[in-house]
Amino acid sequence: MKQSICLLGATGSIGDSTLDIIRQHPEKFSLFAVAANTNVGKMAYICDTFRPKVAVMGDSESRDELARRCKGLDIQFEWGEEAMCRIASAAEVDQVMAAIMGFAGLKPTLSAIRAKKRILLANKESLVTAGKLFMDEVARYGVTLMPIDSEHNAIFQCLPQDDHGFSKSHVSKLLLTASGGPFKDWSLEDMKKVTPSQACNHPNWSMGQKISIDSASLMNKGLELIEACWLFDMTPNDIDVVVHPQSIIHSMVSYEDGSVIAQMGVPDMKVPIAYGMSWPNRITTEVAQLNLMDVATLDFSQPDLVRFPNLKLAADAWFMGGTAMAHLNAANEVAVDAFLKKQIGFLDIATINARVLNELPVFPVTDLAKVFEGDRIARKLAQTFVQSGKYL
Ligand code: NAD
Ligand code: MG
Secondary structure (H helix, E strand, O other): OOEEEEEEOOOOHHHHHHHHHHHHOOOOEEEEEEEOOOOHHHHHHHHHHHOOOEEEEOOHHHHHHHHHHOOOOOOEEEEOHHHHHHHHOOOOOOEEEEOOOOHHHHHHHHHHHHOOOEEEEOOHHHHHHHHHHHHHHHHHHOOOEEEOOHHHHHHHHHOOEEOOEEOOOOEEEEEEEEOOOOOOOOOHHHHOOOOHHHHHOOOOOOOOHHHHHHHHHOHHHHHHHHHHHHHHOOOHHHEEEEEOOOOOEEEEEEEOOOOEEEEEOOOOOHHHHHHHHHOOOOOOOOOOOOOHHHHOOOOOEOOOOOOOOHHHHHHHHHHHOOOHHHHHHHHHHHHHHHHHOOOOOHHHHHHHHHHHHHHOOOOOOOOHHHHHHHHHHHHHHHHHHHHHOOOO
């Protein structure tokens, strides 16, 4: 039976790759609804090409402009977070691609879980900030949660599987690979002067701005460490981060008998997306097959926590528990935005993250309101640091 898709974050990098998989398999997938923030031009193109039934924008001006540009198309145009929650839980939808950038993705993703959709989770920030509540809801509603982040998708592929998901039998460790980003071998002195365009220029992956900066500062790996803890019921002590600059091995699972199983392929997000959409089957992707002779060498090393303190901060936040992970994520969203606007330097991102994480009191996450409150106070403190410049 054809699977009906709701694509949240349709105009982004993951949105592009998801649309490409839908285009390649019209007999398997149809696009019911799309959502994006303010990129009207790209959304108009998507509406014209894919003809979803509903299109949602972040604000009313963008919605009106989109409706004007798409006049004559049989599409319902809406705006705002509530509308995004409605399309994510609509009866017509089978699978929801959660690919909104940042904390803004949390509510629509939770709506999709509560409506028992298959969740294709790219939006790691929702799981990082609300991890326990998120996973409790996944269990309560019995939904299939497919990790789309390439590392987590790789781990999922390397774990023992049954029709309901994965098991952890005989697993001793997870090995989370990291490219190391564009500044892997740079001195601290040189990293001080990094520009946003240098930081966005990832060696192996083409991604949205925020995750590109996160990859350069290793915050992405920190968020992924927390993401892996929640997804696979582990702690940072069960996970080794391995720097592997070629990004050919997307992650590995180490077993108690000494076996290590790796998932490999050329770095292209269409592979984990197609896997998530077709699991437990596989479908074609038009992605090039890996040629190991071309790659020739695979390198591995330990991450440098002195030049990249964000990775350590993420592990700290996990052990602090409660709202600490929401604090760290919010501080980072503010700091990355300030770096992109050239208000702070590259190394200041981790400094602000550390200050916010270490200065705010942590509360247990007993309900969603606590997560939103943690996010709010952390954003406020991070903004104060950015504006005053007093964080060193
Ligand atoms: P992107 O910046 O290219 O796209 C983000 C999308 O989210 C856009 O469609 C944008 O309109 C939408 N958006 C942003 N703010 C919004 C808001 N407030 N309300 C509604 N929509 C909003 O980002 P991306 O690279 O596609 O990444 C999306 C998510 O997937 C992120 O959480 C990222 O960490 C995760 N992810 C991305 C990749 C990748 O290769 N790009 C890999 C793994 C995980
Ligand atoms: Mg990743």
